[in-house]
Amino acid sequence: MYQNEKLYDYLMEHTDEITEEWYNSVKISAPEGIYSSPDSQVIDNLKRQNNDFHKRFFAVFNSEIDTFENSIKEWIDEIAKDEEHLNTPLHLILNEFNRTEEQYYRLLDQYVDEVENQYSVKEIIHWYRIIDDWFRKISVRFVEEHTKYAKQRIEAQEEVIMELSSPVISLSPQVALLPLVGNIDSFRSKIILDKTIDQCSKQRVNYLLLDLSGVVTIDEIVAEELMHLIRALKLIGVTTTLSGMRPELARSTVQLGIMFEEVTIKPSLAEAIQSREFTFK
Template sequence: MHRNEELHSFLLNKAKVLTEQWYESLDKQNSTGVYASTNPEVIQTLKRQNYDFHLHLCKIFVEEETKFFHDFQNWILSIAQDEQHLNTPIHFIIREFFTVREQYIQFIHEFVTTHELYKNNEITWNNMIIKAFDKVVLRFVEEHQKVSEQKLKAQQEMIQELSSPVIALDNNRALLPLVGDIDTGRAKFMLEHTLEQCSKLGINHLFIDLSGVVIIDTMVADQIFQLIKALTLIGVKCSLSGIRPEIAQTTVNLGLSFNNVSIKPTLAGALAFNR
């Protein structure tokens, strides 16, 4: 048997041992996320993921390099997308990659110690393992970053939707209550989202309440003005309420005209006036 194939068989037979030794070596007290879990199902999945890793990694000694990394990609993606690993700080995950790498180096040393004929191959095999781990870790970090960014984007979009809700009332009327700081990004989303929701819900009168907004810069004030203009073009009447003196000053300085908009000091007043 070829010496690389002998080492492959040796490590493959040690796969379960590698997994159990690795899990026992985990510093569960000083870890968070998947490594600190006491849930039996999570622990079982973690061990299976580690065992599958060994089944893939052992092939570095018997497969062509391009095929080896191509076949490894599915495992990398599965870990990068795994919810338990996404909730684990990435430095803990990388630390465990390094821990497993040391396991391999130790087992390779054990193999050459019991096979004197292959002693001169130890450095070559160690270098193969180090190179494989370097590439796998790099690819994992790349995929983990992609998934994290996608998750963050989805969360931001949800936050934006919640921060600019179009709430249906009655008689095709709806309320857009604005609270907190409004930056240009939120203002742009508000314009697009509000138009879409009003059209979708068949709204013909929208109450925009600004009582929860303390400061609006010139660009955001202009965006609100553009929103009202766009809503008018699709047949939606607008009413404004809760405009603070600072916001009123900003609109005056911009020369924005709200002549065709019903403006009341309070939301209750706006609703009562436009029944």
């Protein structure tokens, strides 16, 4: 690691200055995401993160390589998984890396002008190369970490969606309700099959009210999946009652040649609940 105490001290003296300079122009360069937030807490934290980066980066001229790399990795990890940054387009974040690098070059230009002939051209060029090399490495590392955390967040959101795709709602110790809403494709129908069986088993459900009043369309594959669900539930001791089948939904199932003959059907959820086939305890 190339160390230069005088250069390090000079750069550190200007950390607050370049943070303010950076933030005053950031809304022009990145007019959305975290950079456009009017929230004072978000702004203060953004400035802190920016200022912290300067202090960690300038240590490249004052610390051992391992210490410097670990410090930078800590900063990258914090920013990459920060919710505000995850909600900001990646290209805008990378643009701010570039603008910060340009700030460092201007600051280095000032220092070189002030020290005049105290250093060789070779030494000065080396300073610029250090900044350039590390910014390229940091940008790549940040993209990797940002992508990783973004993927984890998407997977978590998909898991929530999957859970909501088949929300088995307990009405009593033995009775539960599964309200289906929206369009059901083959992918979602398979999720419903797996999740419903699992939840009914865990909740020890004996009777399930399967309400279709919120379902708009249904195709042959989905209808067959629903029949598979009803049969699978029967195998684990769950009796299913269908309710809320709209006229257009009923017509499409008949046209497809699918008849729900193995299940009790009620016109509405209210009538299904009032059914004497089970009692609430």
